[in-house]
Amino acid sequence: MDPTLAEISLPGRVEDTDGISAEELALAARNHGIPLEALRYDVTPLGLHYLLIHYDIPVIDPAEWRLEVGGLVSRPATFGLADLKELPRRTVRVTMECAGNGRARLAPRPVSQPWLVEAVGTAEWTGVPLREVLAAAGVDPGAVEVVFTGADHGVERGVEQDYQRSLPLSEAMREEVLLAYEMNGAPLAPQHGFPLRLVVPGWYGMAHVKWLRDIEVLREPFTGYQQSVAYRLRRQPDEPGDPVTRISPRALLVPPGFPDFMSRTRVVRPGPLTIEGRAWSGGDAVERVEVSVDGGRSWSPAVLAAPDGHRWAWRRFTFDWHAEPGMHVLSARATTAGGLSQPETQAWNRGGFANNAIQRVAVACLGA
Amino acid sequence: MDPTLAEISLPGRVEDTDGISAEELALAARNHGIPLEALRYDVTPLGLHYLLIHYDIPVIDPAEWRLEVGGLVSRPATFGLADLKELPRRTVRVTMECAGNGRARLAPRPVSQPWLVEAVGTAEWTGVPLREVLAAAGVDPGAVEVVFTGADHGVERGVEQDYQRSLPLSEAMREEVLLAYEMNGAPLAPQHGFPLRLVVPGWYGMAHVKWLRDIEVLREPFTGYQQSVAYRLRRQPDEPGDPVTRISPRALLVPPGFPDFMSRTRVVRPGPLTIEGRAWSGGDAVERVEVSVDGGRSWSPAVLAAPDGHRWAWRRFTFDWHAEPGMHVLSARATTAGGLSQPETQAWNRGGFANNAIQRVAVACLGA
Known part of the structure; x- marks a missing residue:
């Protein structure tokens, strides 16, 4: 017993x-x-x-x-x-x-x-x-x-x-x-x-x-x-x-604006704002980052900070956005020198490891 | 829209x-x-x-x-x-x-x-x-x-x-x-x-x-x-x-032994061990702490550390237990000088505030 x-x-x-x-x-x-x-x-x-x-x-x-x-x-x-x-x-x-x-x-x-x-x-x-x-x-x-x-x-x-x-x-x-x-x-x-x-x-x-x-x-x-x-x-x-070995490439956004406490939905006001985030990869280096403000339908290049000698650390990126009233989904996507990037939907594995699916950040731009 | x-x-x-x-x-x-x-x-x-x-x-x-x-x-x-x-x-x-x-x-x-x-x-x-x-x-x-x-x-x-x-x-x-x-x-x-x-x-x-x-x-x-x-x-x-104002009295145990990663069930070997924990209250001071090793059916006094001048901080308590093979549920209960203590089951409120229900820690004592 x-x-x-x-x-x-x-x-x-x-x-x-x-x-x-x-x-x-x-x-x-x-x-x-x-x-x-x-x-x-x-x-x-x-x-x-x-x-x-x-x-x-x-x-x-x-x-x-x-x-x-x-x-x-x-x-x-x-x-x-x-x-x-x-x-x-x-x-x-x-x-x-x-x-x-x-x-x-x-x-x-x-x-x-x-x-x-x-x-x-x-x-x-x-x-x-x-x-x-x-x-x-x-x-x-x-x-x-x-x-x-x-x-x-x-x-x-x-x-x-x-x-x-x-x-x-x-x-x-x-x-x-x-x-x-x-x-x-x-x-x-x-x-x-x-x-x-x-x-x-x-x-x-x-x-x-x-x-x-x-x-x-x-x-x-x-x-x-x-x-x-x-x-x-x-x-x-x-x-x-x-x-499981090296870190797959990934980019994450600093969520823009301010949050709703419970849903964490982000709130912004109409107008220009600079979005920022961080991108990293444990294999070959991240070479470019793109941002989508329409739920991944279209992508535009972000400005990736120049290499600063910290080869194993994330790099900052920025993207200028003009927020219009309405609901938006923001995403960022990192791609390495070798062409590795991030999937929209994660390939499933039983341990839930090495996920690098593209982040989706819900943003509510209120009326002017 | x-x-x-x-x-x-x-x-x-x-x-x-x-x-x-x-x-x-x-x-x-x-x-x-x-x-x-x-x-x-x-x-x-x-x-x-x-x-x-x-x-x-x-x-x-x-x-x-x-x-x-x-x-x-x-x-x-x-x-x-x-x-x-x-x-x-x-x-x-x-x-x-x-x-x-x-x-x-x-x-x-x-x-x-x-x-x-x-x-x-x-x-x-x-x-x-x-x-x-x-x-x-x-x-x-x-x-x-x-x-x-x-x-x-x-x-x-x-x-x-x-x-x-x-x-x-x-x-x-x-x-x-x-x-x-x-x-x-x-x-x-x-x-x-x-x-x-x-x-x-x-x-x-x-x-x-x-x-x-x-x-x-x-x-x-x-x-x-x-x-x-x-x-x-x-x-x-x-x-x-x-x-919601002052902190209700509460005691928590440092979970004894070592854990199972997923269930956090604690594992101990048979024999004597000292259980420890912390007790606090934001109103009148905690005066005594009791420990139960049988799921709350019986309670025994723990040794509460003497006041150390830190009136607003938790106090340590200890309790000597001889673990016998089997499954056990360990709990501690704080009581203040004014007689406030902890309930077995929390009185419900809509915000989920000021809960101080007695903690229950599952411990598996393996065979010798």
């Missing part, structure tokens, strides 16, 4: 209901989206960056905390926080997006954190490049992947685990991949991974392991839960599926 | 559906609850305190910003931020809770921000006591209320407005009511009211007007939207109802 993990932790499922369950709502309350007006900041202020925490925020005493580096290396090592701060230091501005962003708009709806469009944020991360630490440890020529273990512990779909994710060695050795101990110039907040997290510019959030405690170099690809069960693009539960 | 505010901003309503709508979900995504494990901090770290923003976070240039103080005063005045910082300074630790906390558990469900239990947080607010500013302005003997206007602008239930709330003069003159420019020792974050907000220890969050720009002393009670339409305890839409 004792409960088992399988009884309190159900397999992944999808729902045909329109309404969000209390269980999904509890996740929406504890995880935080960016209020869309905060897209106006180049760097998202602390407390407005999106947050997705699988289990609990762990309690970590920085004096006791250690990072273990081992596996297929010639010099396994243990680092305290002060040790890491003596190594070369680098700051990278990174736009991070949750792989599940947009999930709640899918039908049927994958049952998990029910994001609409707001699971994104940009921060300045400071830390030691991961490759400095790997080089010090001496990676064996037979290594193929590196697995990162966080201190957050819980159960997911029946599997008890510490959160773990891996990277291919070639990704782990990129110069901008960091073991970060600062965010926006201050020590990491508890909810962002204090005292140390992995930052993998360009990848969806699940790769940026928080509360990092262990790094292990592997001879074979990692097959843990978050790698081979969760975070796969699949249509059927029994397919192996493709891994 | 031009849209009107009434068309895009519907009257208040209640829903019999079990599921949360996309509109409610959009509010849940932009407003932030405290992850319940963060109840372990005496002072909630920035980014984990609850947030409820009616409209948009306004953009305010602190160099341009001014506070106007006027109405029924002998010396109307304008203050810049530097002027306020030259006045006497005081720090108060305050537990703040949203008046709508618990709303999503009511049936029928008032349609608004769908909080479960997580709309709470504690901060150290620093600023100038409001009464210093009122005394400098010289309040007329005929004054009865003070109305506070924020810079956040929007539409609510058809009414376009800057957010405004009033206090009776006797409340406004309490020594611990602050015009706060710092939170936890740093300038206010944009989402918490930068550059200045009102802090009214003991009152629900709607009284703590953010992005404060105007204070007006009144001869008659204020009848604006947030005072006479919203934030009233009523069962029928046409009743005047009673005003």
Whole structure:
């Protein structure tokens, strides 16, 4: 009669209901989206960056905390926080997006954190490049992947685990991949991974392991839960599926005018106004952004800010609009140098991952 | 054919559906609850305190910003931020809770921000006591209320407005009511009211007007939207109802053990463990806390931390439990010196306000 993990932790499922369950709502309350007006900041202020925490925020005493580096290396090592701060230091501005962003708009709806469009944020991360630490440890020529273990512990779909994710060695050795101990110039907040997290510019959030405690170099690809069960693009539960990796291109608008409290419909007055937004991509760079003010029937080029050296962060765009009385639907669409763009309707997958469907913002322009 | 505010901003309503709508979900995504494990901090770290923003976070240039103080005063005045910082300074630790906390558990469900239990947080607010500013302005003997206007602008239930709330003069003159420019020792974050907000220890969050720009002393009670339409305890839409004021007593547990990702069911192993939580009340102080480990059938006293001088902040409590294999429902219940306590089932009101029903935390104790 004792409960088992399988009884309190159900397999992944999808729902045909329109309404969000209390269980999904509890996740929406504890995880935080960016209020869309905060897209106006180049760097998202602390407390407005999106947050997705699988289990609990762990309690970590920085004096006791250690990072273990081992596996297929010639010099396994243990680092305290002060040790890491003596190594070369680098700051990278990174736009991070949750792989599940947009999930709640899918039908049927994958049952998990029910994001609409707001699971994104940009921060300045400071830390030691991961490759400095790997080089010090001496990676064996037979290594193929590196697995990162966080201190957050819980159960997911029946599997008890510490959160773990891996990277291919070639990704782990990129110069901008960091073991970060600062965010926006201050020590990491508890909810962002204090005292140390992995930052993998360009990848969806699940790769940026928080509360990092262990790094292990592997001879074979990692097959843990978050790698081979969760975070796969699949249509059927029994397919192996493709891994979720880099962030698909997306543009979001700073909603113009002011909102209705409940519906969030935007209100503007007739006349000229400048619309702004942010566009990003975790693969090749966004090259152009277009805006539609007629629900996607026609598109016009927006003015995309010139590259400012922050390759892994979103870029601002603007668009001059003359609002006429009536109801309007505004949208923006990013396209990369390689020609990747955003779909009008999201291709469905069972986890609700890598959604980059075009945003639709309802705007009421009142009579003059 | 031009849209009107009434068309895009519907009257208040209640829903019999079990599921949360996309509109409610959009509010849940932009407003932030405290992850319940963060109840372990005496002072909630920035980014984990609850947030409820009616409209948009306004953009305010602190160099341009001014506070106007006027109405029924002998010396109307304008203050810049530097002027306020030259006045006497005081720090108060305050537990703040949203008046709508618990709303999503009511049936029928008032349609608004769908909080479960997580709309709470504690901060150290620093600023100038409001009464210093009122005394400098010289309040007329005929004054009865003070109305506070924020810079956040929007539409609510058809009414376009800057957010405004009033206090009776006797409340406004309490020594611990602050015009706060710092939170936890740093300038206010944009989402918490930068550059200045009102802090009214003991009152629900709607009284703590953010992005404060105007204070007006009144001869008659204020009848604006947030005072006479919203934030009233009523069962029928046409009743005047009673005003929402001080925070009802409540206790919440730090959920023990570790969670299942999706259901948030807690998992513990058999044996002794110490349960902890926080209890608060905006009226008379919490005098005792009891814990139930059997779904509310029986209650035992918890150990309530001694008063620590922070009269307006929550207090920690602990309870030693020996977990036996099986499913358990844990609860805590606060009672004030005046005998106010928490109901098992919330008395329904149409706005979903001032809910303090006893929390229920499902815990699975696995076999040994």
